[in-house]
């Protein structure tokens with residue numbers, strides 16, 4: 149097992165109840181997991197907790213990397229990259245420059261300050277840009293890209309971080325159905341072909357049905373259901389969440 153969550157409770161300041169309460173959850177490496185649930189059910193909080201952005205919680209989030217050299221539990225944040233709602237690209241940077249930002253953590257402090265990248269970083273970035281099908285737009289400014297293209301660039305930026313876990317918070321929220329399908333297909337390929345653990349918050353049940361084997365349903369911050377789509381559908385859970 150790769151991600152193990154136990155007794156996790158997250159409470160935001162000045163709120164009365166817990167935004168997220170997970171007794172026990174295990175997610176294996178290479179899992180392609182959809183997190184569903186109505187607005188306010190705790191999906192973003194879940195991804196933020198996994199990415200290490202929420203420091204104030206009780207319980208534990210452990211990650212065990214299947215790396216024989218490094219077989220120890222480490223903090224989730226060191227191993228995950230997060231794609232936010234909205235793409236958070238820098239409009240004045242071109243595609244390559246935006247993707248290279250994902251390599252900053254691989255740099256020495258002095259290179260970070262001056263945003264200097266090695267030839268290797270540039271090769272890694274170009275390869276990621278190719279993977280997401282944006283090779284024709286390497287030098288185009290982010291401000292001149294469509295919503296779907298921007299989202300592809302943000303996925304490339306997550307890929308170059310070379311972390312085994314990719315977390316995507318509603319990555320297709322602003323996209324048309326064709327581009328939305330392409331993005332979920334791309335994330336699915338990362339899980340199935342590259343053995344990345346990819347966890348995606350989304351509301352589009354047609355895409356959940358088409359691409360995902362594993363579904364986590366949240367309601368009021370608690371897991372209502374964690375199963376394969378077939379079981380999930382049969383149990384009438386879709387209606388329970390989105391009826």
Ligand SMILES: Nc1ncnc2c1ncn2[C@@H]1O[C@H](COP(=O)(O)OP(=O)(O)OP(=O)(O)O)[C@@H](O)[C@H]1O
Nearest residue numbers: 160161163167185186187188189190191192193194
């Ligand atoms: N910074 C915050 N401070 C206080 N309460 C918060 C904060 N962020 C989220 N919450 C509350 O925590 C609960 C879960 O919010 P969260 O953003 O995780 O839901 P969500 O399922 O991602 O919603 P959506 O689908 O609308 O993005 C909600 O009740 C929300 O109001």
